[in-house]
Amino acid sequence: MKLCIEALGLSFSYSPEVPVLRDVSASVRSGVVTGIIGPNGAGKSTLLQLLCGLLKPGAGQVTLDDQPVAAHSDRARARLVAYMPQSISPAFSLSVADVVALGRFPHLGAFGALGDGDHAIVQACLAQTETAYLAERDFLSLSGGERQRVLLASVLAQEPRILLLDEPTSALDLPHEVAFFRQLRTLAAQDLGVVVITHDINMAAQFCDELLLLGKDHTLVRQGDVKAVLTEAGLAEAYGSSLSVGRHPETGTPFVTVPMGKKTG
């Protein structure tokens, strides 16, 4: 069974004059890597938080598993959908194992005690993200790449069906970024849904199955498979500046470059 999150006609704003999202309808599902791309301030992070019910839309509706997202209890929702915010760091020292164990929260009882099964899942998530050797380290002492892998392990420990990741690779160098996206592909192959915000259009073209392209006017400009979304017309509409779309030399997938001859932006 595929698990779907469907957004229908979502609008959101913090104040009436400043819209953040306008009439966005989209759907994401398990087993698929969906990339959310678009210019700064297009509303990507807001869309992600609307999809998991952390924000309430001004208009429109989000359904999770065919029910309104708010109809699920907070914990029940967190067992289906895990959300990883952008650039977070803990308020105090925590070991890596503790950070991953935090992910078990929606599965625990009133006093929050972890059982043997929970510890086994924590270990499995550490192993899956190749962070087991870091388990005793202080999270604050880790490098950017290590931190993102540990945070991924911690949302995986929720055992969700769909992961929502807000710019997980923005602080990573190229090899680490590629490794992170490969990991996401592996997870999707295990029937996990992954929704990932990124500014790296080419990385999204390489590793995502589908894309949501948000525009600077806060609407959804294109959605669908990579080839359908990454067109020069679509990108120009979304970013308001012209980008060239070519072919990746190895894979033949769309490859976006900035034309240097023309004036951009």
Next chain:
Amino acid sequence: MNISSARYVLALGATGCAVVFVSSIFIGTETLDLGLAWRELITRTPLNEAPTLSVLLRHRIPRTLAAFIAGGGLALAGCAFQALLRNPLATPYTLGVASAGSLGAWVAFLLADITATIPLVNIITSKQALAFLFAGADVFLVYLLAARRIRTSPAVLLLAGVTLGMLANAGIMFSRFLARPDRLVNMDRWLMGGVDVLGYQPVLFLALGVIPCMVVLLMQAGRYDQFAFGTTMAAGRGVNIARLQTTTFFVGSLITAVIVSEVGPVGFVGLIIPHGVRALTGPSHRLLMPLSIVAGGAFLCACDIVARRILPGETPIGIITTMIGGPVFLYLLVRRQFSDWNV
């Protein structure tokens, strides 16, 4: 921290606490002849003819219990506020509860002349009752502020608390200005805090007010852990942020109001105990919170021993908690460089 070392720390803490607790019963301005008390007990001497047993039962034991509950409650409330506000400087008094409670007590002192002889009214205007009423009003104001929006920023609540505290302090200054000079001594003494309770009625009041609140806060431990990575992450994990904020502010402040109204504004316990305990247990609130209760209780008992035995007369306990706590806390700050907190 693994489970075996956690057990070790807990066992050590419990033992230390038990030692302080028992010492607190038997150490006082006058040393207690345990043999004499025992003889008074087995011969069933009436209490008013059995001075030693009477001191033990009517003074020492209630006093120790009161100190323990008050210290534990303040430490636990401190833990909860620090977790919720993600701020190491948050204390049970951050929201102005202590100042409001003090103002209530001062009003009671001012009214004492008028109301002392009127039955019922003199109970309502007792310093405990008015301290609780004023502290409760402060809690309610902050609660309204927290409940009005979906997510109130911690900074807004802290600012509101500090402002309410300043307002209450202005009220205290005003009542000082109005008060008869001979009353000022008593009023000032209250402001320094003291656990010198008599009999079990204050202990019962403390226990009934504080212990249920403790249970509620302890049940939030797993949720406070989720706050380590901020409210959005916690919300994503399934924590109801608004409910947790409301619960913590209300229950934590209620604990504080009950304690302040009975023993006065005893400072510093809620600030330093959670930090000291955190150094031992690490950041898991499921360990940090219960151990803070024990350590806070033991700390206040120990301060009370110093108050009764080591310093001249019966030094107010609020002075001692700060005189002992301050240097210890500074040492922790210098040595650990606040590395526990990523601030």
